Amino acid sequence: MNIEGQTVVILGGKTGLLGQALVKAFADAGAHPVPLSSADCDILDPLAVEIRLDKEDADILVNAAAYTQVDLAEDEEDKAFALNATAPPLLASLAARRAIPFIHYSTDFVFNGEKHTPYTEYDETSAFSAYGISKADGERGLLKLGYDRTLIVRISWLFGPGRINFVEKILSLCDDRNRLTVVNDQIGSPSYAPDIAMNTVKLIEKDATGIYHLANTGETSWHGLANTAVSLAGKDCIVAPVPTSEYPTKAVRPAYSVLDLSKFIRKTGVTPRTWEEALKEYVLIELGLQQKK
Numbered sequence: 001m002n003i004e005g006q007t008v009v010i011l012g013g014k015t016g017l018l019g020q021a022l023v024k025a026f027a028d029a030g031a032h033p034v035p036l037s038s039a040d041c042d043i044l045d046p047l048a049v050e051i052r053l054d055k056e057d058a059d060i061l062v063n064a065a066a067y068t069q070v071d072l073a074e075d076e077e078d079k080a081f082a083l084n085a086t087a088p089p090l091l092a093s094l095a096a097r098r099a100i101p102f103i104h105y106s107t108d109f110v111f112n113g114e115k116h117t118p119y120t121e122y123d124e125t126s127a128f129s130a131y132g133i134s135k136a137d138g139e140r141g142l143l144k145l146g147y148d149r150t151l152i153v154r155i156s157w158l159f160g161p162g163r164i165n166f167v168e169k170i171l172s173l174c175d176d177r178n179r180l181t182v183v184n185d186q187i188g189s190p191s192y193a194p195d196i197a198m199n200t201v202k203l204i205e206k207d208a209t210g211i212y213h214l215a216n217t218g219e220t221s222w223h224g225l226a227n228t229a230v231s232l233a234g235k236d237c238i239v240a241p242v243p244t245s246e247y248p249t250k251a252v253r254p255a256y257s258v259l260d261l262s263k264f265i266r267k268t269g270v271t272p273r274t275w276e277e278a279l280k281e282y283v284l285i286e287l288g289l290q291q292k293k
């Protein structure tokens with residue numbers, strides 16, 4: 001599909017971490033992005049979304065809206081399931097009525113983390129947090145609906161400009177403390193939101209449908225990600241590794257959730273850059289932080 005000149009309605013595009021990056025990536029590709037917030041259009045109100053799609057005369061519908069508070073989801077299951085499980089197939093059916101592509105995002109947290117090699121699109125989902133189960137239910141709902149222009153992109157460990165995220169949190173904590181502890185026994189693939197957005201455009205250009213895994217290449221722990229960011233930024237702060245048992249959270253997270261990117265690479269011919277390269281751009285250029293000499 002030629003993206004140029006297409007009107008792309010982006011749910012979550014005004015305030016979301018990924019949504020804002022998508023707005024820029026579609027604009028860079030010559031499309032006409034229409035970013036929407038929940039105040040513009042509530043994804044729990046399909047009629048409101050339908051009216052908006054008609055008004056904008058949308059050519060592509062992208063759902064970057066979701067319930068993303070992993071720990072809070074344990075106490076707010078109803079909200080998480082409404083946004084992450086019930087809404088996506090309803091949105092896809094609106095795209096189907098217009099016969100336009102529907103792009104949706106899911107997460108590495110649909111896996112339980114018991115593997116020791118990267119998860120492929122063919123691995124069974126087996127989430128155990130309320131957030132992960134709600135996202136897996138959303139995927140299942142989309143597959144059951146069976147709209148053939150649906151693309152589900154599973155991503156992981158998102159960071160980037162536009163909204164507070166793990167990397168920014170760590171760097172701002174360093175302004176007040178000289179020592180932090182971060183878990184080193186959860187391993188995953190960090191994803192830079194602008195890279196995910198640009199590579200989503202590449203998938204759409206190739207008419208990709210079904211499920212694709214997407215992240216930056218390489219893998220690390222939360223400790224590895226934090227430590228690299230702190231050292232890039234030249235912050236005077238020790239980042240000490242701790243096991244998950246010393247940092248209990250309400251939601252249980254997978255110990256290993258690295259995503260296998262080979263299906264994406266085969267489809268697009270593009271190999272995403274490493275998470276270290278992307279992090280360097282984020283810390284040094286986007287956040288404007290510099291290593292001390």
Ligand SMILES: NC(=O)c1ccc[n+]([C@@H]2O[C@H](COP(=O)([O-])OP(=O)(O)OC[C@H]3O[C@@H](n4cnc5c(N)ncnc54)[C@H](OP(=O)(O)O)[C@@H]3O)[C@@H](O)[C@H]2O)c1
Nearest residue numbers: 012015016017018037038042043065066068105107155158
């Ligand atoms: N962040 C991660 O580490 C991560 C990892 C893996 C997968 N993902 C997936 O990637 C996607 C994007 O995540 P993100 O981190 O970019 O999300 P985010 O920054 O938390 O943004 C979520 C967006 O959802 C919108 N939203 C919430 N309720 C809504 C409603 N009822 N109607 C319309 N919009 C609503 C919010 O808009 P308002 O502010 O206007 O309410 C917000 O822009 C999600 O599918 C998420 O599950 C994220």
